[in-house]
Amino acid sequence: MDFLWHLTFIISNWIPSALAYNLIFGKGKILHFGPVGVSVAAAYATFITLSMTQSYALAILSGTIVSLLISALFAWLSLRLEPDGLGVMSIAVHLALLAIVLNSSSLTRGALGIPRIARMPGLESLEAIAIVSMLFAALSVFFFLMINRSAFGRQVAALAEHSSHASALGISRTRIHFILFAIAGLIAVMINLLFPQYIHLLHPNDYQFVSLIFFVMFVVAGKPGSVWGVTFATILILLLKEGLRFVHLPADILGPTRLILFGLILFGAVWWRRDALFPPQRKI
Numbered sequence: 001m002d003f004l005w006h007l008t009f010i011i012s013n014w015i016p017s018a019l020a021y022n023l024i025f026g027k028g029k030i031l032h033f034g035p036v037g038v039s040v041a042a043a044y045a046t047f048i049t050l051s052m053t054q055s056y057a058l059a060i061l062s063g064t065i066v067s068l069l070i071s072a073l074f075a076w077l078s079l080r081l082e083p084d085g086l087g088v089m090s091i092a093v094h095l096a097l098l099a100i101v102l103n104s105s106s107l108t109r110g111a112l113g114i115p116r117i118a119r120m121p122g123l124e125s126l127e128a129i130a131i132v133s134m135l136f137a138a139l140s141v142f143f144f145l146m147i148n149r150s151a152f153g154r155q156v157a158a159l160a161e162h163s164s165h166a167s168a169l170g171i172s173r174t175r176i177h178f179i180l181f182a183i184a185g186l187i188a189v190m191i192n193l194l195f196p197q198y199i200h201l202l203h204p205n206d207y208q209f210v211s212l213i214f215f216v217m218f219v220v221a222g223k224p225g226s227v228w229g230v231t232f233a234t235i236l237i238l239l240l241k242e243g244l245r246f247v248h249l250p251a252d253i254l255g256p257t258r259l260i261l262f263g264l265i266l267f268g269a270v271w272w273r274r275d276a277l278f279p280p281q282r283k284i
Contacts, residue, residue: 026224037094071185
C-alpha cells in the first residue's frame with residue numbers, strides 16, 4: 001500500500017510542473033529549457049530560509065520571490081533572444097544556478113544537500129502528503145483547462161502561431177511572456193515545497209539535466225498544448241519509470257538502460273509529433 005501512495009505522490013507532484021511547462025513550451029511554442037533552474041532556485045531559497053527562521057511563511061515568501069525573479073529573467077531573455085538562443089541560454093542559466101548551489105557549501109552544503117527536512121504540520125504521514133499533492137494536481141489540471149479555454153489562452157496560441165500578426169491585433173508579447181513564466185514560477189514554489197519534505201532531503205542531484213528531459217518528454221509525448229494529453233503522458237511515463245524498479249537488472253546497468261529507454265521514447269515522440277511541435281506558419 002505504501003508503494004501505491006508513493007506512486008500517487010510522485011505522479012501528482014510532477015503533473016502541475018508538466019502542465020506549467022506545457023503552457024510555455026507546448027502551447028506558447030517558446031523554446032525554454034530552464035524549468036529545472038527555476039525549481040532549484042525556489043527550493044533552496046525556501047529551505048535555506050526555513051533553516052534560518054523556522055518559519056514556513058517566511059520560507060514560502062522567500063521561495064516565491066526568488067522563483068518570480070528567475071522566471072522574470074527567463075521571460076526577459078525570451079523577449080530579447082531568438083528561439084535557438086533562448087534554448088541555449090536557458091540551459092546555461094540552469095547550469096549556472098546549479099553550479100552556485102554546488103559551490104556555496106557554507107550556505108547550501110554543496111553536494112551533500114540539506115538533510116533532515118521535517119514535514120509541515122498535518123503532512124507527517126505518507127497518506128497525508130500524497131493526498132495534498134493529489135488535490136493540488138487536480139486543481140492544476142482544472143486551472144490549465146480554464147486557461148486553455150480563456151481569452152488569455154487564445155492570445156498565447158496566436159502569439160505562438162504568428163507573433164507579428166498577433167501584435168498587430170493588440171496582443172502584448174511582453175505581457176503574455178511575463179504572465180506565462182510567472183505562472184510556472186508559482187507552480188514551482190509549491191512543487192518544490194512538497195518534494196524535499198517527502199524525502200526529508202533537498203539534494204542538487206534532483207535538479208540535474210536529466211529532469212529537464214522528463215519535462216520535454218511529458219509535453220512532446222502528450223501532444224504540445226494539450227492539457228489532458230500531457231497529464232496522461234506524465235502518468236504513463238512515471239508509471240514506466242517507477243515500474244523499472246522491479247526489473248531484475250544490476251544497479252550499474254539499470255541507470256543507463258532507463259536513460260536509453262526514455263531517450264528512445266523522446267526521439268519517437270518528437271518524430272511523431274514533429275508537425276505539432278514545429279508547426280509551419282500559415283501563409284495568405
